[in-house]
Amino acid sequence: QVQLVESGGGLVQPGGSLRLSCAASGRTFGDYAMGWFRQVPGKEREFVAGVTRTGGRTSYADSVKGRFTISRDNAKNTVYLQMNSLKPEDTAVYYCAADLSSAISRRIYEYDYWGQGTHVTVSS
Numbered sequence: 547q548v549q550l551v552e553s554g555g556g557l558v559q560p561g562g563s564l565r566l567s568c569a570a571s572g573r574t575f576g577d578y579a580m581g582w583f584r585q586v587p588g589k590e591r592e593f594v595a596g597v598t599r600t601g602g603r604t605s606y607a608d609s610v611k612g613r614f615t616i617s618r619d620n621a622k623n624t625v626y627l628q629m630n631s632l633k634p635e636d637t638a639v640y641y642c643a644a645d646l647s648s649a650i651s652r653r654i655y656e657y658d659y660w661g662q663g664t665h666v667t668v669s670s
Contacts, residue, residue: 547659548578550568550570550643550644550659550662551568552641552662552663552664555640555666556666557669558632558667558668560632561631563628565626565629566640566664568642568661569622571623575618576599578599578647578659579597579648579649579651580596580597580644581593581597581651582594582595582616583641583643584639584641585641585663586638586639591641591654593653594606595607595614597616598650599648601617601618601620604616604617609635613629613630614628627642632666634669637666638665638666639664641660642660643660643661644657645657645658
């Protein structure tokens with residue numbers, strides 16, 4: 547079992563930045579690839595970014611590439627999502643997820659554990 551708790555969401559103006567954190571507890575954090583997803587009411591949850599077990603490789607959705615950065619600190623059992631140049635269309639609930647896999651998946655059903663989500667609102 548892995549428990550995931552996101553934090554760092556909030557209200558930010560367009561062009562601003564936020565850093566989301568996801569703290570993991572339970573099973574060895576380094577056993578999991580990690581992903582960030584987001585969801586807007588009425589729409590499907592979508593992949594945002596992913597990172598492999600060691601942090602050696604990352605992957606991003608085209609909509610956030612160049613603006614968002616995913617990273618992890620296995621000593622702190624935490625994965626981060628640094629979000630820069632935020633746009634109103636980035637407004638969503640952001641979820642972190644853990645996948646007992648060596649690869650990064652963009653498929654929701656391949657993730658084993660999910661956090662409760664943190665709200666991000668980009669508005670002036």
